[in-house]
Amino acid sequence: MSGGDTDGSVTGGGASERLIRLLGGDEIAWLVDRARHRLEQGRPPTGTVTLTAATPAQRRAAEALLGRRAGAGSSLSVSLDEVDRILRASGVTADGLREAVVRLRGPIRDLSGEKAARTAAWERAFTRLDTLVANRPELSGWRSWLESTGLVRRLAATAGEARTLLDRLSAVLERLPSPGTPLGRLAAETCGDAHGLDEGRPLATLALSAARALSGLPYAGESGADARRSVWAAVGVHLDDLSSLVLCLGLPGDDRSPTGRMLNAARAAGEPCVLTLRQLRRHESPLPADLVRICENPVVVAAAADELGASCPPLICGGGRPSTAVWRLLDLLAAGGATFAYHGDFDWGGIAIASSVHERLGFQPWRFDAASYQAVPSSAPLSGQARPTPWDPALTVAMERRGVRVEEELVLAELIADLVPKRHGAES
Incomplete structure (x- = not known):
């Protein structure tokens, strides 16, 4: 039994029928699929393909294509080079296996090109x-x-x-x-x-x-x-005028607006006051004050209220990145002639927050300089990208060298001590 039909007088229609008979059946579809996969990956349809656990019908289809026994055992191996030669020699396809795959399965996709394009x-x-x-x-x-x-x-x-x-x-x-x-x-x-x-x-x-x-x-x-x-x-x-908040303590108010009266009442009671952006936007006049201290964490405000009550000097909590309400309150105080002192966490996020306040309002550091940083024991690792500290350039250098972060809670006692009113009005 010779490999394929080599009658050169076969017409185009006859070649198509023989192609379908040799490679169009379900039992040999695995071989066509393997050849197509290689072509779509930009590889030539050459080498050997193997089907494990081949059925008797699949083995018979391969033998009909090759014109010989296709080995023994459970697996079935077929040389794509041999299939290409048979198709060319028999006149079934002039361009061999590549043409056969296109005629049976349609145009070859350029998977590599498609992947590159994606x-x-x-x-x-x-x-x-x-x-x-x-x-x-x-x-x-x-x-x-x-x-x-x-x-x-x-x-x-x-x-x-x-x-x-x-x-x-x-x-x-x-x-x-x-x-x-x-x-x-x-x-x-x-x-x-x-x-x-x-x-x-x-x-x-x-x-x-x-x-x-x-x-x-x-x-x-x-x-x-x-x-x-x-x-x-x-x-x-x-998100809205009511969700943007600011926490403060000991802030002077006035009698000209509801917000001013709230501040006065909270100051007299020695209680923290939470203001919404809506309230602050409705308060149009400046809020007069002298030195206003700014902290980053609400624990400082809570401790100051517990320890000092109504005697606590003006204190505002930024609560991390200042909200719109925080900025509005600070702007009203700045318009009233206030100056500011700032303390926050000694980490790069805290430095970024402080920088935004310094750029907008300016401040004097409140235990927020290189010397204060070096004085606090800490083993917490510092991570993130270094940032400049224009209020004390040495602070950036010290933080980079030491490589630890110092959270505001670690110096809470010192901060509260600074807030205790001095007999002669001196500020720490």
């Missing part, structure tokens, strides 16, 4: 975002995190969808921090959809992780409503 499309999707990140080094770690987690690919099914999503994200990030901006207005102005940054939207998921990065927080972070509100507030964005 890769290029995904790279282009990040073009605007990567340009922005190149100028915002504080986002570089977050950008690497995006890549390693595959978050964008989970949120966008195609590179085209990703490009639209990331271009809108870039527009949002170009505006952050954005003090005093309502979330809906930010969404409307950056992506043409006032609800584009609503909870659960893909854009909101990405923007919130970037806002965490800008605030020195873990990129994944907590997902609750309070945590989300806090993160947006850290970059100056508020």
Whole structure:
């Protein structure tokens, strides 16, 4: 039995019938599929393919194609080079196995080319975002995190969808921090959809992780409503006038507005006062004060209220990244002639927060300089990107060399002692 039919007078129609008879059946489909897979990967249809646990019918189909016994045993091996030679020699296909695969299965896809095109499309999707990140080094770690987690690919099914999503994200990030901006207005102005940054939207998921990065927080972070509100507030964005808050103690008020009367009453009672952005926006006149101290953590305010009560001098808690309400209150005090003293956490996130306050209002450091940092025992490792400390350049150098963080709670007793009124009115 010779390999295939070598009658050279076969017509085109006859060749097609013989091709179907030799390679078109279900029992030999595995071989055609293996050849097609190699072609789609840009490889020639050569070498040997093996089918394990071949059925008797599959073995008979291979023997009919080859014109000989196809070995013994449970596996079946066929040389694609031999199949190519048989198809050419018999006149079934002029271009051998490649032509046979195309006629039986349709055009060969260029999988390597398609993969390269998809890769290029995904790279282009990040073009605007990567340009922005190149100028915002504080986002570089977050950008690497995006890549390693595959978050964008989970949120966008195609590179085209990703490009639209990331271009809108870039527009949002170009505006952050954005003090005093309502979330809906930010969404409307950056992506043409006032609800584009609503909870659960893909854009909101990405923007919130970037806002965490800008605030020195873990990129994944907590997902609750309070945590989300806090993160947006850290970059100056508020969800509404009632969700943006500021905590204060001992702040002088006035009798001209409800907010002023609230401050006076809280000061007389020695109790902390929480003000909303709505209340502060309705208070239009400056708040007169002398020295106002600013801390980062509410534990300082709580301890000061417990220890000093009504005798505590003006104290404001920034609560991490200042919210819009915090900025509004500080601006009202600055307009009233107040000066400021600042203390926060000795870590790079705390330094970033302090820098934003210093840039906007200026302050004198309140135990927030290199000497104070060096004086506090700590073994907690310092991580993150170093930042300048213009109020005391030596502080950055000291933190880089020592490499530990010092949280505000570790110096709570010293801070409270500073708040104790001095007999002659001197400030520490």
